[in-house]
Amino acid sequence: MKQIQKFDIGHLANGAHFLFITDVTECAEKDAKLKTKAAGEIATLRKALTAEDAALKLAQKNLLSDEIKRADERRDTLYRTFKKFVEAAVDFPVKASAEAAVRLRQLLKEYNINPQMQLDRETGMLLNLITDLSGKFNNDVMRLGLTPLLVELKTVNQQLRTATNKRTNDRMLKIIGQLKLARAASDEAYRTLVLKANALAVIEGEADYEPFIAYVNEEVKHYKEEAMARPKKQDGEKKPSTSKKTVEKLLPAFEEENGFAPGTLSLTGKTAKDEDGAKLYELVSLSGESVWVKVEDGKLVKVEKAS
Numbered sequence: 001m002k003q004i005q006k007f008d009i010g011h012l013a014n015g016a017h018f019l020f021i022t023d024v025t026e027c028a029e030k031d032a033k034l035k036t037k038a039a040g041e042i043a044t045l046r047k048a049l050t051a052e053d054a055a056l057k058l059a060q061k062n063l064l065s066d067e068i069k070r071a072d073e074r075r076d077t078l079y080r081t082f083k084k085f086v087e088a089a090v091d092f093p094v095k096a097s098a099e100a101a102v103r104l105r106q107l108l109k110e111y112n113i114n115p116q117m118q119l120d121r122e123t124g125m126l127l128n129l130i131t132d133l134s135g136k137f138n139n140d141v142m143r144l145g146l147t148p149l150l151v152e153l154k155t156v157n158q159q160l161r162t163a164t165n166k167r168t169n170d171r172m173l174k175i176i177g178q179l180k181l182a183r184a185a186s187d188e189a190y191r192t193l194v195l196k197a198n199a200l201a202v203i204e205g206e207a208d209y210e211p212f213i214a215y216v217n218e219e220v221k222h223y224k225e226e227a228m229a230r231p232k233k234q235d236g237e238k239k240p241s242t243s244k245k246t247v248e249k250l251l252p253a254f255e256e257e258n259g260f261a262p263g264t265l266s267l268t269g270k271t272a273k274d275e276d277g278a279k280l281y282e283l284v285s286l287s288g289e290s291v292w293v294k295v296e297d298g299k300l301v302k303v304e305k306a307s
Helices: 014-030 032-037 039-060 066-089 095-111 119-134 138-143 147-204 210-225 244-257
Strands: 265-273 279-285 290-296 299-303
Touching (some): 014 032, 066 095, 066 119, 095 138, 119 138, 138 147, 244 290
Antiparallel strands (some): 290 299
């Protein structure tokens, strides 16, 4: 007697989990016999899938509020204004002022801050720039009369830093909880449909339900082999030098080094290999930015997007 194989879909990554449930739901809805005999179970699975889709979209969407966006625009305006003043002062007829402008222009070039860059990265880089402008280069800033502009830039940058950190913490707790509940509902709806399909095959004969059973079993086989497969260690073979746990441990240092707020990067589950065979991992920020990294010399190193 053909039956749908047991499969714990709870171990699948978010994307793979959603795709598996989507494929099974669509197959069930197209099966003329099953959708008549298990209409309620299929409807429940579709409802759970819709909720999971909404939770996934919420987790992936840009979490920036209108208030944060306005503050970011204000900060960008202040930064561009500061640069323009410095650039204009390079040709100032007073030698001391012109020399101060030249030093500040060089500093700005070294930082090379682009207001269009990822929000948290810009915040981190501006934090360092403002520290330099308020310390080592403060006399140059005062000579050009840019202190009020610097103070305002520092204030807005700190406001953004505080707001994004708070929003990240508050929203992510809620989002993670919603996605967890949505996945659990999908898991239960899937298990219920499987039990119903298997029971119908026993009671009414497998002929009418064989196409659906065969399809789901093929999907189960695929996800077991592809999405959940783990390489086994052969006798005498050393453990891989990197792993998901290693990457997660190195994430905080990578976030700090690259200007991301703490806890804003996470693994997507996608991996690849570069030309030298080194394993690459995809990270995603709360704003949806994709970042590929590899482990090198005990730390995470940013690499070009994997093909």
